[in-house]
Amino acid sequence: xxxxxxxxxxxxxxxxxxxxxxxxxxxxxxxxxxxxxxxxxxxxxxxxxxxxxxxxxxxxxxxxxxxxxxxxxxxxxxxxxxxxxxxxxxxxxxxxxxxxxxxxxxxxxxxxxxxxxxxxxxxxxxxxxxxxxxxxxxxxxxxxxxxxxxxxxxxxxxxxxxxxxxxxxxxxxxxxxxxxxxxxxxxxxxxxxxxxxxxxxxxxxxxxxxxxxxxxxxxxxxxxxxxxxxxxxxxxxxxxxxx
Numbered sequence: 001x002x003x004x005x006x007x008x009x010x011x012x013x014x015x016x017x018x019x020x021x022x023x024x025x026x027x028x029x030x031x032x033x034x035x036x037x038x039x040x041x042x043x044x045x046x047x048x049x050x051x052x053x054x055x056x057x058x059x060x061x062x063x064x065x066x067x068x069x070x071x072x073x074x075x076x077x078x079x080x081x082x083x084x085x086x087x088x089x090x091x092x093x094x095x096x097x098x099x100x101x102x103x104x105x106x107x108x109x110x111x112x113x114x115x116x117x118x119x120x121x122x123x124x125x126x127x128x129x130x131x132x133x134x135x136x137x138x139x140x141x142x143x144x145x146x147x148x149x150x151x152x153x154x155x156x157x158x159x160x161x162x163x164x165x166x167x168x169x170x171x172x173x174x175x176x177x178x179x180x181x182x183x184x185x186x187x188x189x190x191x192x193x194x195x196x197x198x199x200x201x202x203x204x205x206x207x208x209x210x211x212x213x214x215x216x217x218x219x220x221x222x223x224x225x226x227x228x229x230x231x232x233x234x235x236x237x238x239x240x241x242x243x
Contacts, residue, residue: 003027003113003220010239012075019231021120023127024072024241025219029113031060038067041081065115069108071243072117076104093179107176114220117241118227126177127217128169129225132161140164143171143186147202151193159195165224166216167193173228174201174212199226 007025016022032038042050046066053059070081077084077100087097096104107118111131118127140152148167155163170191175184189204191214199214215236217225227236 003029005114005220005240007219007238007240009242011242012072014076014078016121017235019122019233020235020237021118021122021125021227021229021231023217023219023227023236023238024068024117024119025238026064026068026115026241026243027113027220028061028064028110028115031057032064035060035063038063041067041070043082043085045086061110061112065108065110068115068241068243069106069117072119072241073104073106076119089179091180093176107173109172109176109225111223114223116217116219116225120229120231123230124177124179126173126175126228127225128172128176129217129219129223130165130169132165132222132224135161135164140167143168145187145190147190148187148193154194162195162224163193166195166199166226167191169217169224169226170199170201170214170228173214173226174209177212177228177230178209 005025005027050059050062053062070084073084074081085097086094088094105120105124107125107127109116109127109129111129113131114129116127116129118125140149144167152160152163171186188206189209190202192198192200192202199216201212201214210230212228212230213232215227217227219225
């Protein structure tokens with residue numbers, strides 16, 4: 001199906017206002033027919049990871065997602081996409097390496113239908129986006145805190161599903177900003193999830209969490225996402241990527 005993107009289309013502008021975070025979206029459904037231009041700018045590690053996917057559709061989504069990541073970061077850094085270099089922390093979180101290491105912070109997420117990239121020159125950030133699909137209640141029971149499960153129990157049907165994905169993406173965004181992924185337990189901290197409540201980190205058990213600020217990110221119908229940042233007055237600029 002053709003995905004309707006909500007954010008206005010634009011090309012990359014390399015400047016940021018104070019406390020500004022740029023968010024870029026692009027569709028992964030339908031997959032483009034011609035993939036060679038995307039394939040040519042990936043590095044050896046990316047090609048290995050791409051080829052490890054069993055299904056052709058998953059290989060194509062990975063290829064398109066990481067090629068556009070390179071194009072966008074390259075535009076900010078004024079260098080060709082194939083000359084962007086990455087490293088990973090001990091939990092596997094990617095970051096720029098070499099002379100670009102301290103220039104930009106970024107976070108990338110994608111579902112089957114859409115990709116979202118957050119970029120800023122300032123503090124660490126984390127973004128997560130999910131397609132809203134039916135999910136078993138056992139998934140929430142296995143990963144959410146007691147407080148979150150109590151809030152979720154107040155919702156039913158589509159409202160329950162929305163609450164689940166608000167909770168999941170907010171937690172994922174925080175853990176991605178922390179740089180630990182799912183190495184830390186999702187039930188170790190509480191986020192808001194009720195439809196009329198602001199997006200926020202409500203509490204944590206343990207000392208690893210910093211005071212993350214949460215923002216809702218919904219780039220297309222049928223998707224729910226979240227952004228985590230340390231900036232108190234972050235300004236989000238949301239665009240669809242024109243390559």
